Amino acid sequence: MKRLLTIFMALMLVLTMTACKPEEEGGGTLVIYSPNTDALVDVAYTFGEKFGISIEVQSMGTGECLEKIVAETENPQADILYGGMNYANAINYADYFEQYVAKGDDKLPEAYRNINGVSTHYCLDGSAALLINLDVFAELGLDPEEFKGYNDLLNPALKGKIAMGNPAASSSAWAELTNMLLVMGDEPYDEKAWEWVGKFIDNLTGILSSSSAIWKGVANGEYAVGVSYEDPCVSLLVDGATNVKLVYPEEGAVWLPAGVAIVKNAPNMENAKKFIDWLISDEGQAEIAKTTARPVNTSIANTTDKMIPFDQINIAYEDIPYCGENKVDWQARWEQMYNEAHPE
16 A cells, blocks of 8 residues: 555656646757857857757857868767858758758748758848948048949949958858849849949959958948948947948848758757757747847848838849859959959
């Protein structure tokens, strides 16, 4: 009788503990390699807090992230590459990542769904952001309200006052070049677009080695215009900058999807899958909407009033595979054109 009573009490204890479990089960660890901004990294920490998972983030450039993942193939140290999974990387490094399609991927806009079973898209990066310094414009006698897009970059008054990165070395500058080639010709990526690029190169100040040097240089008054990308430019406005203005080219602006992927044989596989599923859920997308990146679920709007809604921007859609196929040739052509226009 005592034994039966003991068994009964033990069963009741198990049932009670099960009933009292938190709604969100979790625990364990998730190790993330990421080139992302602090705001997007904070989204990962929010996930960890929600599920009781310890988040370890190693922040570094995309190239270094990929190098470490490749070097650690036999003994993976990371679970997730969070950011840096553009089309080319998702294809070229597919063997180093797990095949996994997140729950809810089919609910995303078709253009932004999982490419090849490896990379899940979670946010959109604006590749066409023209940041202008209002004070420098005033010094040059230019009206910032008349600056509408790419063609205005050819204004002779701006010669030597424009900053951009190197498309052959910078992922953001590469995205800027493909955006130009998409919208500045009679047809996408045609010779007329390349002719326009040549004229733009003639007006350039020079190529900067750091993406951050572009928008920082504009904010500091070193340049009149920076050919940059949306996230850091909006961050300046959110932080209270009043001497700069962000212009989306009237000819068309592209938003490219940023990807996240699970490292092959990740030590914490279930937590990795849970993170990706959550990241594209409505809740995860709402967290991204608090940053200066845009949710890949375009029905969820950003919370800051510094970001212009999509319906007020002329959005263009890049042929991502086509640009990937031509990347090496186009980078070489850019470098040749630039070196001819700016011989040392």
